[in-house]
Amino acid sequence: GAVVSQHPSRVICKSGTSVKIECRSLDFQATTMFWYRQFPKQSLMLMATSNEGSKATYEQGVEKDKFLINHASLTLSTLTVTSAHPEDSSFYICSAQERNQETQYFGPGTRLLVL
Amino acid sequence: EDKVVQSPLSLVVHEGDTVTLNCSYEVTNFRSLLWYKQEKKAPTFLFMLTSSGIEKKSGRLSSILDKKELSSILNITATQTGDSAIYLCAPRIQGAQKLVFGQGTRLTINP
Numbered sequence: 001g002a003v004v005s006q007h008p009s010r011v012i013c014k015s016g017t018s019v020k021i022e023c024r025s026l027d028f029q030a031t032t033m034f035w036y037r038q039f040p041k042q043s044l045m046l047m048a049t050s051n052e053g054s055k056a057t058y059e060q061g062v063e064k065d066k067f068l069i070n071h072a073s074l075t076l077s078t079l080t081v082t083s084a085h086p087e088d089s090s091f092y093i094c095s096a097q098e099r100n101q102e103t104q105y106f107g108p109g110t111r112l113l114v115l
Numbered sequence: 116e117d118k119v120v121q122s123p124l125s126l127v128v129h130e131g132d133t134v135t136l137n138c139s140y141e142v143t144n145f146r147s148l149l150w151y152k153q154e155k156k157a158p159t160f161l162f163m164l165t166s167s168g169i170e171k172k173s174g175r176l177s178s179i180l181d182k183k184e185l186s187s188i189l190n191i192t193a194t195q196t197g198d199s200a201i202y203l204c205a206p207r208i209q210g211a212q213k214l215v216f217g218q219g220t221r222l223t224i225n226p
Contacts, residue, residue: 002160032212043203043218044158093157102147102207104214106157 003027004096006107013084014115021079021110023094030096033077034104035069038091050077084114117142119217121204127223130196136189136220138204146209148187150178153201153219161189161202194224 003026013019023033032051036044048064050056050071058064066088068080077096081088091111095104118141128134140148147165151158162171164180164187171178175198178189191198201221205214 006157034213044216046213046216049212095157097212103149103160103163105160106151109157 002103002105004030004094004105004107006094006110008110009108010111010113012113012115015085016083018080018082019084019112021081021092021094021112023077023079023096023107025075025096025098025105028096028098029074030077031074031099032097033071034095034097035067035077035079036093036095038093038109044093047079081112084112086114088112089114117206117208117215119204119206119215121202121217121220123220124218125221125223127225128194130194130224130226132194132224133190133192134194134222136191136202136222138187138189138217140185140187140204140206140215140217142206142208142215144209145182145185146207148180148204148206149214150187150189151203151205153203154199158203191222194222196224196226198222199224 005024007022035047046059047062048056048058050069052071052074056069071077093109095106097104120139122137149163150161162178167182175192180187201219203219205216
């Protein structure tokens with residue numbers, strides 16, 4: 001149980017293009033999903049928290065117009081990196097949490113490389 | 116500001132050794148603390164601790180929380196090369212959904 005998938009696992013794109021990353025909870029309903037970014041040899045940095053049907057709450061310093069988050073259903077959240085630049089290259093990880101539960105289950109991550 | 120410090124940052128031991136990883140936290144309105152193991156990809160859940168002094172165990176791994184000392188330890192006995200990973204602790208704040216992650220301990224088990 002508690003399986004979270006992400007797609008794609010790896011993406012390479014040109015500077016200026018937009019990239020969409022999907023996060024799905026496969027066997028539970030995720031009322032809350034989280035998006036993290038991780039730089040090499042560093043810990044997870046929370047970017048935003050999204051509750052199903054509501055606008056995402058972004059952490060300080062994260063541009064909401066650049067990192068668009070949609071959590072339209074209880075099993076799917078998407079992160080769109082708009083007008084990507086090389087400095088957006090990173091490992092993006094989502095996690096999902098069921099209502100009234102405290103454990104976050106992580107997806108396998110998406111490695112983004114912007115050329 | 117919420118703060119989580121893990122120690123050591125890096126640890127290299129031989130297979131069969133026992134290791135203890137530490138996590139200290141300073142957060143407002145502590146609710147629970149979670150431990151994760153991260154290998155090459157995303158973290159996998161190990162333990163969630165809410166009560167002080169009660170050990171949680173899973174095979175060779177065990178963990179305990181000390182709310183008085185604002186800390187937690189993760190023990191791994193009879194280590195194996197497959198235990199090599201980054202171990203992350205993350206307190207959760209009362210009333211908040213998010214976790215505050217420490218910087219992790221990179222554990223390397225040599226054969």
